[in-house]
Amino acid sequence: MASLGTRINEYRRRRNITQEQLAEAMGVSSQAVSKWENDISCPDISLLPPLSDYFGVSLDVLLRGEGNKPIQILAENQRKDLNQLVLRMIINSSEGDLVKLNLPMPLVKAGLQTGLPLVQMGDNNSLGDAMRQIDFSAIIQWAENGVIGRLLEIKSASGDIVEMFIE
Amino acid sequence: MKIRIASDEHRFNITLPNGLLLNSVTAGMAAAAVNKYAKGILSYEALRALFLEVRKSGHHFKGMPLVYVHSHDGDEVEIVL
Numbered sequence: 101m102a103s104l105g106t107r108i109n110e111y112r113r114r115r116n117i118t119q120e121q122l123a124e125a126m127g128v129s130s131q132a133v134s135k136w137e138n139d140i141s142c143p144d145i146s147l148l149p150p151l152s153d154y155f156g157v158s159l160d161v162l163l164r165g166e167g168n169k170p171i172q173i174l175a176e177n178q179r180k181d182l183n184q185l186v187l188r189m190i191i192n193s194s195e196g197d198l199v200k201l202n203l204p205m206p207l208v209k210a211g212l213q214t215g216l217p218l219v220q221m222g223d224n225n226s227l228g229d230a231m232r233q234i235d236f237s238a239i240i241q242w243a244e245n246g247v248i249g250r251l252l253e254i255k256s257a258s259g260d261i262v263e264m265f266i267e
Numbered sequence: 268m269k270i271r272i273a274s275d276e277h278r279f280n281i282t283l284p285n286g287l288l289l290n291s292v293t294a295g296m297a298a299a300a301v302n303k304y305a306k307g308i309l310s311y312e313a314l315r316a317l318f319l320e321v322r323k324s325g326h327h328f329k330g331m332p333l334v335y336v337h338s339h340d341g342d343e344v345e346i347v348l
Contacts, residue, residue: 115330115347157331196339199335200332204325210317216313234276
């Protein structure tokens, strides 16, 4: 499992910002950010919520990574509005390609309503077939009923891996 | 919306306001381009509705990477809301 420092480094690179820019946004020195990323020290606990907001990920994802959230059904008073939920997909091909999709749920819903084929895998392999079987309208229904966490993990015979989460 | 493309040789960063990139005019252009190669997959109306939804999502999820691709040879493409 990747360390917190590795994830901070990854999210910073994804946003295409420097350590200095992140440091300025968090009100710390760039040396402090460098120490976080090299696992020499950890961010102060009070900085974790602003860090997760800044990177656009949940606190859970920031602390535990994207692949470690079990599926759960939230009680009605804990549920988030569908507009605040994201369908995350991580596709790791056996050839070493990585694709990450963060689809806001309203966008998935709009895609379904417009008849857009949400999953188009290039090859006619078993993974592509499995992906085409996914019922996205059911996933939206689950999300509305409080289901969050890791929904599925598909491993193809050729070693491709697809993971899907609701967050 | 930010679009970042990075390879060993090239690096592009394009930042455009969502309103400029995703509107009824660009939806028409995109629909025409799509239908040129794959007729009937996406209508102008569908694309306009999708663009509108992306713009709305941009308010809720500002800064969130929508798509991130890292190829096995190190090329990266990222689209950030």
